[in-house]
Amino acid sequence: MSKGTVKNQSSIDDLCINTIRTLSMDAVQKANSGHPGAPMGLAPAGYTLWTRVLKHNPSNPDWPDRDRFVLSGGHASMLLYSLLHLTGYDLSLEEIQNFRQWGSKTPGHPEYGHTPGVETTTGPLGQGFANAVGMAMAERHLAACFNQPDHAIVDHCTYVMCGDGDLMEGVASEAASLAGHLGLGKLICLYDDNGISIEGSTDIAFTEKVGKRFDAYGWQVIKVKAGSDPDAIEKALKEAKAEAGKPSIIMLKTHIAHGSPHKQDSADAHGSPLGEEEIQLTKAALGWKEKSPFDIPKKALDKFRKCVKTGEKVEAGWKSTYQKYTKKYPELADAWVNALTRFMPKGWENQLPQFTPDQSPGHPRRIGQGPQCRGGYFPQPDGRLRRPGAFQQNLYRRQPRIPKNRLRRSQYSFWRA
Ligand SMILES: Cc1ncc(C[n+]2csc(CCOP(=O)(O)OP(=O)(O)O)c2C)c(N)n1
Numbered sequence: 001m002s003k004g005t006v007k008n009q010s011s012i013d014d015l016c017i018n019t020i021r022t023l024s025m026d027a028v029q030k031a032n033s034g035h036p037g038a039p040m041g042l043a044p045a046g047y048t049l050w051t052r053v054l055k056h057n058p059s060n061p062d063w064p065d066r067d068r069f070v071l072s073g074g075h076a077s078m079l080l081y082s083l084l085h086l087t088g089y090d091l092s093l094e095e096i097q098n099f100r101q102w103g104s105k106t107p108g109h110p111e112y113g114h115t116p117g118v119e120t121t122t123g124p125l126g127q128g129f130a131n132a133v134g135m136a137m138a139e140r141h142l143a144a145c146f147n148q149p150d151h152a153i154v155d156h157c158t159y160v161m162c163g164d165g166d167l168m169e170g171v172a173s174e175a176a177s178l179a180g181h182l183g184l185g186k187l188i189c190l191y192d193d194n195g196i197s198i199e200g201s202t203d204i205a206f207t208e209k210v211g212k213r214f215d216a217y218g219w220q221v222i223k224v225k226a227g228s229d230p231d232a233i234e235k236a237l238k239e240a241k242a243e244a245g246k247p248s249i250i251m252l253k254t255h256i257a258h259g260s261p262h263k264q265d266s267a268d269a270h271g272s273p274l275g276e277e278e279i280q281l282t283k284a285a286l287g288w289k290e291k292s293p294f295d296i297p298k299k300a301l302d303k304f305r306k307c308v309k310t311g312e313k314v315e316a317g318w319k320s321t322y323q324k325y326t327k328k329y330p331e332l333a334d335a336w337v338n339a340l341t342r343f344m345p346k347g348w349e350n351q352l353p354q355f356t357p358d359q360s361p362g363h364p365r366r367i368g369q370g371p372q373c374r375g376g377y378f379p380q381p382d383g384r385l386r387r388p389g390a391f392q393q394n395l396y397r398r399q400p401r402i403p404k405n406r407l408r409r410s411q412y413s414f415w416r417a
């Protein structure tokens with residue numbers, strides 16, 4: 001083993017973490033294709049987030065006020081599939097065994113709308129990170145439009161896991177800059193700072209100071225040296241959640257292919273199966289007792305599945321708030337349903353401004369008038385409802401530009417582009 005230490009499974013936490021690792025290496029091995037290293041290194045972070053912090057209900061992946069989880073490095077998909085199966089989403093063990101097979105629910109990279117619980121399609125590095133920024137913006141916007149002082153029906157965090165490859169991409173930089181500008185305190189990034197990328201050490205092509213860059217963007221930067229320790233990860237997550245005015249990046253020092261005697265900390269584990277022999281050696285090093293591939297210890301499954309009951313309870317709490325909200329604010333509640341179901345009232349298109357080719361110049365500003373003319377009730381960032389009318393021609397423009405970091409009654413400035 002090159003660096004790092006392997007902690008034998010002495011506790012239920014270790015048993016659960018190793019369950020993610022073994023499922024990931026077994027699935028990649030069976031498919032003879034895939035990326036085992038990142039899921040093995042990120043298993044402690046995934047386990048800690050999903051079982052201790054994430055607000056989710058495996059029985060209802062579409063519950064509107066769930067926390068969002070985005071796996072930006074889609075190549076680490078077996079981490080996500082393991083978590084979905086283990087915590088009780090509608091993703092069977094058979095689907096895990098069919099990883100990367102035609103028609104399965106477990107494609108090489110996660111696909112939105114295909115696998116229950118996958119929040120967005122990821123694979124092109126950096127894109128998931130940017131999507132997460134968009135989700136956090138959406139959360140703030142919805143909260144500003146719909147929450148009332150006595151009833152907060154929108155109050156969730158967005159978590160994104162990303163790797164070196166994501167942070168090399170320009171799209172992630174642009175999105176991170178915007179998130180910092182807007183002070184998106186409910187956006188939390190877990191960065192897999194494993195020092196390895198597809199071609200080898202990050203020394204080859206990625207030596208910038210990531211922490212300093214994010215600090216300059218206006219993010220809270222939290223460094224966790226013990227990136228495989230669930231308690232250290234949980235502490236960092238709590239610190240991140242406590243910072244309401246800035247997004248947070250948690251830089252986790254991890255080991256790609258954690259536990260593998262010959263592949264840990266090596267790019268060999270990035271995108272190839274470990275090999276049958278190495279898997280046996282790794283399982284022995286982890287203190288894994290199960291005999292066959294894909295075996296899941298009952299104790300570990302029981303622990304993970306507690307998420308089902310907890311999730312149902314948390315959603316039930318939200319539902320009771322929502323019911324009170326619908327009674328007290330029936331019009332807003334209607335608008336909320338319309339927004340969620342993307343319902344456009346009949347005849348909305350009649351309110352679009354008309355342009356003819358001779359109108360010059362084809363100024364891009366005119367394009368902005370389109371979405372401003374949506375018919376029907378239009379929820380405003382100040383929580384009031386307005387009916388369509390002449391004023392809508394300049395709906396957004398008439399909104400005051402309220403400074404960043406104001407969670408209520410805030411309005412984004414879309415004039416950045
Ligand atoms: C935009 C884009 N460029 C290239 C790739 C191909 N690719 C997939 S994973 C990867 C390396 C990612 O490195 P890292 O995030 O460090 O993952 P790790 O090796 O630590 O698992 C690359 C270049 C991609 N998926 N998307």
Ligand SMILES: [Mg+2]
Pocket residue numbers: 163164165192193194195196197
């Ligand atoms: Mg890496």
